Amino acid sequence: MPISKINTTSITDNSVTAGKIVAGAVDADIAAGSIDTAQIADDAVTADKLANAINTSIAVGAAALPKAGGTMTGTIADFRSTGIDDNSNALAMTIDVNENIGLGSVPATDWHANYSVLQLGGQSGFWTHKAVGTGKALHISHNTEYDTGFKYIASDQASLYMQGDGKHIFSTAAAGTAGNAISFTTAMTIDNAGIVTKPLQPAFSAYGSNQSISTNTDVDAVLPNEEFDAGNNFNTSTSRFTAPVAGKYLFTGTIEYNSTGTSHIAFRVNGSFVNNGWSDFADTKAAVQSRILNLAAGDYVNMRMYSNIAGATNGVRTRMTGCLLS
Secondary structure: OOOOOEOHHHOOOOOEOHHHHHHOOOOHHHHOOOOOHHHEOOOOOOOOOEOHHHHHHHHOOOOOOOOOOOOOOOOOOOEEOOOOOOOOOOEEEEEOOOOOEEEOOOOOOOOOOOEEEEEEOOOEEEEEEOOOOOOOEEEEEEOEEEOOOEEEOOOOOEEEEEEEOOEEEEEEEOOOOOOOEOOOEEEEEEOOOOOEEOOOOOEEEEEOOOOEEOOOEEEEOOOOEEEEEEOOOEEOOOOEEEOOOOEEEEEEEEEEEOOOOOEEEEEEEOOEEOOOOOOOEEOOOEEEEEEEEEEOOOOEEEEEEEEOOOEEEOHHHOEEEEEEOO
C-alpha cells in the first residue's frame, strides 16, 4: 500500500533504528526516495521516535553553535565568525591553552603565567596579574611582552603604561631587536596624591665664573658650570641651550657686577635678540630677567650681558636657567 502521510501516531517509540535505515528494511517507497517533506507531518519525527542509538550518535557528534544563539560546550579549535569579522571569514579570536586571548591574532606563547593577557593584533595588548592583592597592576603596552622580563615583539620602539598601587606610570624605550630585552625609561608618573613628575622634561641651571666686561659693552655670558641638566640640552662649552622639541620654554637670567654702574641682560635666539630683549629689572650692580620663548626644535638660546662701566661679574651669581613648559 502506498504511504500517503506519516505522523507521530504512526511511529512507535524507538521503532526507527539505525539498522532499519541502513539495511533498507523499511518499505521500498522509502528506499526509492519517494517520501518527501510533503509526506511527513511537521515535527512528526521527534527524538522519542528515533532509536536510542541514533540519539546517542547525534549527541556525541561534532558540536555546532545554534545560529539563533544558545549554549555550546566543548573546545572551539578555530573560532571564525561572519558576524564579528564582517563576512571576511578570517580568524577573529583565539583563546590559547593559557586562557590568553588574541583578537585578530594568536597570542604570543611566552607570556608569564602570572598574567592574563588580551593581545590586540600582533604587537599591542592589555595584561594584568591573575592574583588579587597589593603590588598588582594593569598594563597597556605596544611592542612589548613579558616573560621573566620585558622584551621586544618586533624590531621597533616600545611603550608601556602601568596602573597599580594608585599610580599611573608612562614609560618609553628606544628601538630594539625583536626578542631582546627592553630597558624602559619612566617618562611621567602620576602618584596617588595626584602629583605629576616628568623626569625627562628638559630643564637646566648653569652659572658662570668671574667674567670681565668693558665699558659700554655687551657680551655673551660664559656659563661653564651646571647644577643640573635634564636631557643634556645645555652646552657648557658654548653656554647655549638647544631646544630638543618645539614648545614654549621659560628662561631666567641673573648677573651681579663687582662695580657700581648700569647693567642689563637679554636673551638671544639663534644669535638674534628677541623683541625688547634688554627689558629687565636692574639696579646699579645687578640685573634679572625672565622670558617665555616659543622655540622650534633645534633653536638655541644664550644670555647676553651689558655694563656701562668696566668691571667683572660675580661668577656664582651670574646664572641662566630654563625649562620646557608645554
